[in-house]
Amino acid sequence: MKMIGTEKMRVEDCEWFKDFVRMADDGYRMGWHERNGGNLSYRIKDREAKEVSDSFNASVWKPVGAQVPELAGEYFLITGTGKYFRNICIRPSDTLGIIEINPEGDSYRTVWGYVNGAEPTSELPTHLLNHQVKKRVSGGTYRVVYHAHPENIIALTFILPLSDEVFTRELWGMMTECPIVFPAGIGVVPWMVPGGSEIGLKTCELMEKYDAAVWAHHGMFATGVDFDLTFGLMHTIEKSAAILLKQMSTGRERLSAIDQDQFKELAERFRVTLDDRFIDQGLTERI
Numbered sequence: 001m002k003m004i005g006t007e008k009m010r011v012e013d014c015e016w017f018k019d020f021v022r023m024a025d026d027g028y029r030m031g032w033h034e035r036n037g038g039n040l041s042y043r044i045k046d047r048e049a050k051e052v053s054d055s056f057n058a059s060v061w062k063p064v065g066a067q068v069p070e071l072a073g074e075y076f077l078i079t080g081t082g083k084y085f086r087n088i089c090i091r092p093s094d095t096l097g098i099i100e101i102n103p104e105g106d107s108y109r110t111v112w113g114y115v116n117g118a119e120p121t122s123e124l125p126t127h128l129l130n131h132q133v134k135k136r137v138s139g140g141t142y143r144v145v146y147h148a149h150p151e152n153i154i155a156l157t158f159i160l161p162l163s164d165e166v167f168t169r170e171l172w173g174m175m176t177e178c179p180i181v182f183p184a185g186i187g188v189v190p191w192m193v194p195g196g197s198e199i200g201l202k203t204c205e206l207m208e209k210y211d212a213a214v215w216a217h218h219g220m221f222a223t224g225v226d227f228d229l230t231f232g233l234m235h236t237i238e239k240s241a242a243i244l245l246k247q248m249s250t251g252r253e254r255l256s257a258i259d260q261d262q263f264k265e266l267a268e269r270f271r272v273t274l275d276d277r278f279i280d281q282g283l284t285e286r287i
């Protein structure tokens with residue numbers, strides 16, 4: 001006889017899992033995930049992990065490659081190394097896995113997924129270091145870390161000075177919603193070798209104050225409370241970068257721009273605090 005409430009819940013049937021897959025597919029359709037480019041991770045809520053724990057089958061512990069003691073005992077859904085975003089929606093248990101962090105915060109083990117023997121993304125240290133920072137500074141509300149290769153923001157890293165101030169100031173100035181969507185600004189990481197803890201540590205330094213960081217000549221990391229906010233942040237920044245490039249491509253002078261007083265009006269109306277260092281010099285000043 002079937003007992004109500006005792007059926008095993010499949011990971012694939014959970015709303016948070018479906019939302020993850022949908023976001024990955026949306027990113028692929030945006031053109032941000034050529035080949036095996038990009039990676040995505042979600043810090044699973046305790047209640048959500050308990051609901052599917054009967055499906056877990058733990059493998060051996062392996063080193064994370066970074067110290068993440070504040071994530072001890074946490075579970076993450078995370079894309080696999082070498083996996084293509086375009087395949088996530090059709091082969092989720094092959095392309096994705098759930099990992100558990102050990103009590104010391106220096107090792108992980110796969111408990112679900114990667115059915116054909118994959119491992120988590122090579123950017124695992126950066127993802128976990130970012131999760132650790134965002135969990136702390138947000139009081140535990142941030143759960144999503146997303147890395148993509150949007151072409152317009154990458155193109156800008158070849159023509160703008162690689163500074164938080166210039167990128168934030170220019171992107172805020174392109175679209176009125178930008179200072180409201182990322183009021184703290186965005187950070188810029190100079191070119192570094194990806195896939196290790198060094199670039200992860202540099203990125204998580206920026207994540208102490210920002211929700212997004214550009215990797216010069218490579219891509220971007222965005223973080224957020226949920227999938228909508230994180231995808232929306234990546235999308236907004238990339239769209240603003242596209243407008244900036246279009247505007248620059250015309251070769252024409254800017255005849256108007258959002259001025260300092262208008263930024264102040266925006267901040268008051270939407271109750272956000274905008275850092276003066278991103279607006280002090282005015283957007284009409286040439287770089």
Ligand SMILES: [Zn+2]
Nearest residue numbers: 037038218219
């Ligand atoms: Zn990348």
